[in-house]
Amino acid sequence: MIRKNLCGLLVGAAMLCLLFSSCAAAGPEDGKSDSVLMMERIETIIYGEPSKGGLVERLNGIERELFGRSLPGSIAERHAAILNFLETGTEEQPSMLFKVGVAEWILSKNIHASRPALRRLETLESDMDGDLQYGKPVAMRVERILAMLVSDPVTFRQVTLPGATVLKLRFMEELSPAKSQKGDKVRLALTDDLVVDGCLIAPRGSLLDTTVREVKKPKAFGVPGEVRLDFNALVPLGPQRLGVVTGEASKKAAEDASKRGEKGEGAIIGAGAASLAGAALLGPVGLIGGLFVRGNSIRIPEGSVTFVQTSDDVTVSAYPIPESLRVDPGTAIRQTVDEASEAEPAPDPAPAAPADKDIIIKRDRPGKPSQPAKAPKPSGGGAFELPPEQQVD
Structure with missing residues (x-):
């Protein structure tokens, strides 16, 4: 009887250990609190990597960097206010990252989305007049750049x-089974501006959030290696990410590009693209598309291109391009997405443009007019508003 009771106690203790272990595994990443994770996210957006030191000290430093002073409220409220300022914006004002992206696009028709925000701002200042505004609030520096580039305030629709x-x-780096690891981020950048009804949704250089889902290294006796990628979402100017899949439209685009010989700096990756044996697009899985690469020495070189398609209709915040910055329609590919109507015949397609001038231009469907957002007050070259206090659940 004693032996049975002892065995029962040991089994119960083992189950408790397993329970505590599973609870610990389900906790915050690496045991970090939500406040620490939010702080690291903010620092990564601004500096490219987390900083060291106490949480309050780092938070005060970020607020001085951005606004020149500390914000009111609890730590959670201040974190939320900063992230809204950086990524989301308000009903009247787009986010800081939105504005930086617009400034880069106006200046060079390309954005550097993989760089930290502070480096992007310093590059803009250097390219504009070489006057780096060190010591001044980042929010004020961004407004100064925009005032130099455009006369009207940057707003959204x-x-x-x-x-x-x-x-x-386009792949911004080489990919191969030998070098990749599960969880790695892979940089793929948009090759063309994405424009709808005269509004810029995502400039050239916008990143597709891509993750290595699975890696199998090459083995002995000729067993090939494998890499599987997840195409998660395109990151546009606004806060709404665009879900993508690898459906029939993207497969056909890859096939057509391969037939035309549009290999660019690398190869066309996709269905029917024989230039890279062993690579094939995965079909849509929910809102996720992906890429499967298999082989011993096969690699996807930097500069190779692939195609995806948006998964569903989505309403997004976009930059209304002023007339002075709009592209000549004769140098753009115009794709009409109006629903077919017997009373209103479809317009003739515009002639194809050179590959280096491809701009996706679309119009809203009938019955879905774009609603302009409230225009913000003119920034006046240096004036800026602090983010409002945030309600935190």
Whole structure:
């Protein structure tokens, strides 16, 4: 009897250990609190990596960097206010990252989305007049750059991007089974501006959030290696990420590009693209598309291109391009997405443009007019508003 009771106690203790272990595994990442994780996220956006030191000290430093002073409220409220300022914006003002992206696009028709925000701002200042505004609040520095580039305030408008819109992407680094590891981020950048109804949704250089899902290294006796990628979402100017899949439209785009010989700096990766044996697009899985690469020495070189398509209709915040910055329609590919109507015949397609001038231009569907957002007050070259206090659940 004693032996049975002892065995029962030991089994119960073992189950408790397993329970505590599973609870610990389900906790915050690496045992970090939500406040620490939010702080690291903010620092990564601004500096490219987390800083060291106490949480309050780092938070005060970030607020001085951005606004020149500390914000009111609890630590959670201050974190939320900073993230809203950086990524989301308000009903009247787009986010800081939105504004930095617009400034880069106006200046060079390309954005550097993989760089930290502070480095992007310093590059803009250097390219504009070489006067780096060290010591001044970042928010004020951004408004100064915009005032130099455009006369009107940078605002946004809500537009509808149709599903099955094809996006062309370029690999910004080499990919191979030998070098990749599960969880790695892979940089794929948009090759063309994504424009709807005269509004810029995502400039050239916008990143597709891509993750290595699985890696199998090459083995002995000729067993090939494998890499599987997840294409998660395109990161546009606004806060709404665009879900993508690898459906029939993107497969056809890859096939057509391969037939035309548009290999660019690398190869066309996709269905029917024989230039890279062993690579094939995965079909859509929910809102996720992906890429499967298999082989011993096969690699995807930097500069290779692939295609995805948007998964569903989505309403996004976009930059209404002023007339002075709009592209000549004769140098753009115009894709009409109006629903077919017997009373209103479809317009003739515009002639194809050179590959280096491809700009995706679309119009909203009938019955879904784009609604302009409230115009913000003119920034006046240096004036800026602090983010409002945030309600935190």
